[in-house]
Amino acid sequence: MSDAVSPLAVPFPPLPAIAGVTPRVARAGYKDWGRCDLTYVELAEGTVVAGVFTRNVCCSSEVELGRQNVAQGQARALVVNAGNSNAFTGYRGREAVEAIMAQVSAHLACPAEQVFVSSTGVIGVPLPKDKARAGIEAALLAEPCNWEDAAQTIGTTDTFAKGATATAMVGGVKVTLSAIIKGSGMIAPDMATMLGYIFTDAAVDPAILQQCLSQANLRTFSCITVDSDTSTSDTVLAFATGKAGNPVLASFDSAGADAFAAALEQVCRELAHLVVKDGEGAQKFIAVSVTGAVSDESARKVGLAIANSPLVKTAIAGEDANWGRVVMAVGKAGEPADRDRLSIGFGGTWAAREGQPLADYDEAPVAAHLRGREISIEVDLGLGEGRATVWTCDLTHGYISINADYRS
């Protein structure tokens, strides 16, 4: 964890324990730092898993193996290494992941593909196998820890620990979700990495869990951006132990399926927002709401074009209601838009409607809104029913300092 905490930081919430889930942390010493850096989570027999992974084609071995192994749907353990991302390390990096999977599967007497591994930190250096082995041995002997310890241990350049929780009634039974995430602080020479883990005691078919996670991902993690750059290691995994004793969610027609999906999406949204709130140099949290697009996906792309625009993000940093830059970003998104139907507002006040600045535009409420920490930008394309909200942070001197002023 870094010293300077983000001004957008949120206190770590009380996160319930999840039956069948036992987190432990240990010190593998991947870096020369006085903190735990290996997280080991043991999962009860019968736990099912779903996952979403980075689309970066230069992904790490952890992502390759995770994407492959999530397909079989069962999980017994999660290992997260902090301080070394093991990315771009060729066959030696892959061997290090396979060694961890072999060690843990031998301990649990389970197939290796039920052991999921993530790594985050410096790239280009193969994860040291001896440190990983000793770290896991230490974790197996450690007392179980609480969620905040686990959230802190998976962190690298994060400035605060991040967690979220939700419950849902499934067939008359309360199921609970507890989740932690790290990201997206980056520090040279490392890359941004978002690693998120959701644990629930719900009984759910792995295919349904995967569908719920994929859908939630589209509206949450796929709708955030800090700087348009995409880590080679981004991973979100959901684990369901089934210990709540609810009737198994075997289809979307099952009682409580909607409630479970909504709870999962809520947790994903909270986690996604926390990542943005720890964006490098972030001083303001920005929600970009796009309506009137030809489709939801088109709205999402327009929203991301706005949220990734350095000119929009610096304008918000400067508390400047620069709707012209929003117009520019809409126009370059590559999606259907009509300059003369476009309306743009800030904090609920329209600045321009149907392609022209409002004659009676009242800048006072907009200026007051922009001085706050939570900013909203509203864009109505005036074409259809498609809508989406994406989230980002402003682009500040802090971002440059973190990413440029460092020398390797």
Next chain:
Amino acid sequence: MSDAVSPLAVPFPPLPAIAGVTPRVARAGYKDWGRCDLTYVELAEGTVVAGVFTRNVCCSSEVELGRQNVAQGQARALVVNAGNSNAFTGYRGREAVEAIMAQVSAHLACPAEQVFVSSTGVIGVPLPKDKARAGIEAALLAEPCNWEDAAQTIGTTDTFAKGATATAMVGGVKVTLSAIIKGSGMIAPDMATMLGYIFTDAAVDPAILQQCLSQANLRTFSCITVDSDTSTSDTVLAFATGKAGNPVLASFDSAGADAFAAALEQVCRELAHLVVKDGEGAQKFIAVSVTGAVSDESARKVGLAIANSPLVKTAIAGEDANWGRVVMAVGKAGEPADRDRLSIGFGGTWAAREGQPLADYDEAPVAAHLRGREISIEVDLGLGEGRATVWTCDLTHGYISINADYRS
């Protein structure tokens, strides 16, 4: 022109006059500034024109009309307004452009569609018709000016005047190209705008001129980026008066067609580089060379993903040979790439080959290279024969200061 000149500035070169081209400047007073802000270039009868325009769908009326009128291939005048972009101003903005076209075409007794207009500056405010009219009247009475005056007058937030020239032998006759450009400095609440004008005395069929310009554009203006944002007004026009007396270039089989195309591309490349060298906050000029892609277009897209990555650009600002960030940018480009075939170098020294850091990587020459003003990044994808070079600048505190510290 701004006070603080870019450290990458290039002195304005000696630019030959072009027979049949008469530039003049005047003070329209679009802003409250003590400088000329209207450029009027009269073109001899028989001048042909070609153009390339922004792909931003929220483009200005100038761009809409220019794109439409360039199709008829003839031009008699160019008017460039600085200080007001006339973008996002609805029908009133369009009326202002049409008024300028009518005024000039009446003066020259030519069709209105042979008058080309560009505007750059503040958005959302219709170009004041009275100021434009008086400015053009003043320009018509003014003495002809030199290219440097014209280059300065089309500029807005540019920190230095930009020009380029070349010659070619066409059928035993020397033809000359002189060209000026402005961009891409931006100033809140304005947007980046790149406006470039190439004048030649060559005799060339308008369709051939358009093909030459479109091809050159693909390898020059379409290969530069400052911050990934796309102006609503970007325009490059080429005018050919035919006064050199060369045999008309009527096809690519004509004698000298290749030489003319090469000269045009050279001028476009020089202009494009000058725009990058005046990028906001730029301290370093970066050339990204991509080889081994599946196609030239794929190589260009990979190059732009690298050149647009805030993490890569801040690493160069920090003089950090952060090849991992280049890997990340390659992977997110959405183009074919294989992590384990990828090689990355800086200034001609490989840092990573075939997916792994070089064991004997010598960082000293790379560190020395990165301390310079002109940086090269080499990426070999190891897949095919496609190649491209794109150019950008680093991302510095200066960019944030220019774009965020300003308050409207």
